[in-house]
Amino acid sequence: MSTPIDVATTVKVVAAKATADAKDEVTLIANKWKMKRGSLIMALHDLQSRVGYVPRESAMRLGHQMGVPLARIYEVVTFYNYFKLEAPGKYVISVCLGTACHIKGSAGLLAGMEKELKVRVGQSTPDKEYHLQAVRCLGCCGLAPLVSVNGKVYGKLNTMDSCYVIERIQEDKPMALAQEEAVAE
């Protein structure tokens, strides 16, 4: 029998640690970029690549330390497609909707994914395991239609392949960039 674990406490401890780490990360990022003109987007990229999204609290701290009003940060974050305001799921599934993929039936693939995961595009599953999003073009048009999961590309699919992709994810377990870095460190 496995030892009982106090899940609630563990979650709290992990969350508190994550917040503390994020604070330090924000300071590091702000220090790296604040002396460079026009570097807000670069700082936001750094933040998102580490945390996975741009949390409001971090955005406030970043703005404070870089001398950028929060409104300016939100103006930028909401303008560009790349930035996320909410924590995505563990596996971010990006279905490419570029032209080459479109011609080869990516709309059907996306619909299949929505059905399979029971979420709409732009949403995460309730268990935060999967996040489904549509992207414009990943530049691998020769392999259309394709899906990228946490940066790993699954190409030459067909419109009925949504099940297959999810099976492959469970098999390959592609790691998020932020996690990979954390492991490396």
Added chain:
Amino acid sequence: MKSEELEVKAAAEIAKQQAFDVRLVCCSSTGCQSSGASAILAGLKAEIKTKQLEDKVQVCGTGCMGLCSKGPLVRMISKTQKEVLFSDMKPEMVAAVVDQVVVPVLTGTKIERPRGDLEHHSLDLDDPFFTMQYRVVLENNGRTDPEKIEDYFAHGGYQGLKRSLTMSAEEICKELQVSGLRGRGGAGFPTGMKWDLTRKVQSDVKYVICNGDEGDPGAFMDRSVLEGDPHAVIEGMLIAARAMNATHGIFYIRAEYPLAVERVEKALRQARVAGLVGRNVLDSGWSFDFEIRLGAGAFVCGEETALIASIEGKRGTPRPRPPFPAVKGLWNQPSCVNNVETLANVPRILRRGAKWFASRGTEKSKGTKVFALTGKIKNNGLVEVPMGITLREIVEVIGGGTGTDRTIKAIQTGGPSGGMIPEHQFDTPMCYEHLQQLGSMMGSGGLIVIDDRDSVVELARFYLDFCVDESCGKCAPCRIGGPQMLHLLIKIVDGKGTAEDIRTIRKVAKAMQKASLCALGQTAPNPTLSALHHFELEFTERLLPAATPQV
């Protein structure tokens, strides 16, 4: 490094490569990597090591070879025989490649087409896909290791920069004008003239910006060049900087292309160590350095004033021109924005001369163009061809047709800003002017092939939807006109449209073309208009039956 040392380093690298009898290069671009190229490269290295062939066979990664759909690709280059190109490589095939091909070749047997299982995994290099291409921009892609500056030296790298250091800024601009090179990002403005305009503006600070924000969905030549030959782009920017007396260089690259960013970062580090970037370039007393800025997913940032706003850390919204960036660009200083492919042409022009470059192409469109051939086509991938080649040659001969029993209906060139070209106009030579006459444009070079089963109405809706989504919202014609057009187009797609709707679409389109602030809004109606022009029947077929008079 002194400029004479360039040749010494190149000669040393050539000698080193000559010492190997066989060179195995494995594509290490995003396309092939996602098909598992990393495992193939590692497998080949391990196999060569186990067989103790390390002093005879060199194994390295390389840039995109073009045929992404058949990846991972491995090329065998040997001193004694024709090259062999392996396709669809699987890790379990590595041993067979070494045993059945590499080892016999090392012992003097000629193997032009491998037999057995490998036969289906080797491509015929006499196929028009290979023989009809002419590679200038992609000359190193698929041959050199993009992560090794010495390999670039061995292929004439930085010789163009060396020559430019002996020329005046005016002479370099003149050379570019003679070459006839035009911007490869889409609009086709003469590069030499653009440089000359920036050169003439007096300022202590000037910027050269590389536009690597390849937003056109369906085009990936800039990614391939940045990943496969980053030094060529760096060298092109250095020469551009000399030509305009620029002081700072900036790479603006899409965040969606992490490998391209990594390769450029690495190449810049190597170039700095070699004394080609940074202080006292090639011991000439001239200093120049670069910064990298990432895009964040906004199609409008391909427009130069929007791109500049994005580098300044703001929303990427365009502003009215004039003043042009050549006068007031980044941080209000003179700036010149050039596309990746344009910049990659520059070192070759300086190295081989303007006349050599101008000897290919048509009267007004010189040199070559890289196209991303995708959609319903047999040979999917990147091709580089001389300007002036016909569309038919590209799709039917190089592309090999649809590869199915379907027939080709049309080709979309120029992405969301371009237009559709129907099959009966495929004999038009590819050049900036002709494509414009056909109601399309060169664009960045995406060629999307659609067959007789694809609906052009649906494709027009797809492109318009893209432009509406990507509109920055600054000016009314684009912000309001786009959604109006889209609304009507969806009505037609759903079979609820009327003839009046088609007339309204044409009217709104005209207003957008005339009144939008930037190229995004001005060109957003193009796919719809060209579809209407060439395939009006497909639209009218979907209309509601003529409304019965109301009682």
